[in-house]
Amino acid sequence: MILTLRQPGVAARSILLRQWPNEAIWTGLFLAVVLNALFFGVLGLIAPSSSELPIFDMSPDSPGLSMMVSAIRSVVFATMLTFGGRWLGGTGQFMPILALLVWDQLLQLALMGLGIVVLLVLPPLGSMMFLLIGLVLLFVLLNFVNEAHGFASLWRSFAVVLMASIVMFFAMIFIVGLLGPANLGLLENV
16 A cells, blocks of 8 residues: 555556456455445445435445445446556556556555544544545546556546546436435425
8 A cells, every 4th residue: 555655657557467367357346345345335324414404425325326326327437447448548458457446446445545534533634535535536547547558658547536536427427317306305496
């Protein structure tokens, strides 16, 4: 984890050179999804959200659905990173990119846990800590995409991540529209 934070490109190369079996990558993905659901479930108990703000949160009522959505979102994002990178001249493959995303998710959980501890001990510093965590995770993701596709520039990686994020955003809006906002606990007339 320290190598990932200090030299994310070297860490990505190390992960890519291991040639993980597909079963290990899928198992890691589902482990990350389950740990993510547990983390946010515990977080919901520690700091419940305000009832004044409607949020799209399926964890308390149906953790299975939340985990399924999280797993699908991760797989689709890996797919978008793969195809977006190839469109810009990259050479990345789906499974290695998924392996990098799994490691990124596990790193995110560890850093978020650290952020929660800082938030509980020093609340004013907690918000800044989460901003810093977000920037560090973006930098790590850009380096991971850069190494996976063999790009020479983080700007190309940024374009790939931006394209994948935009596609994911519109896909989620489309899915919410199909399911109906009322079924998801969202306001119908906004």
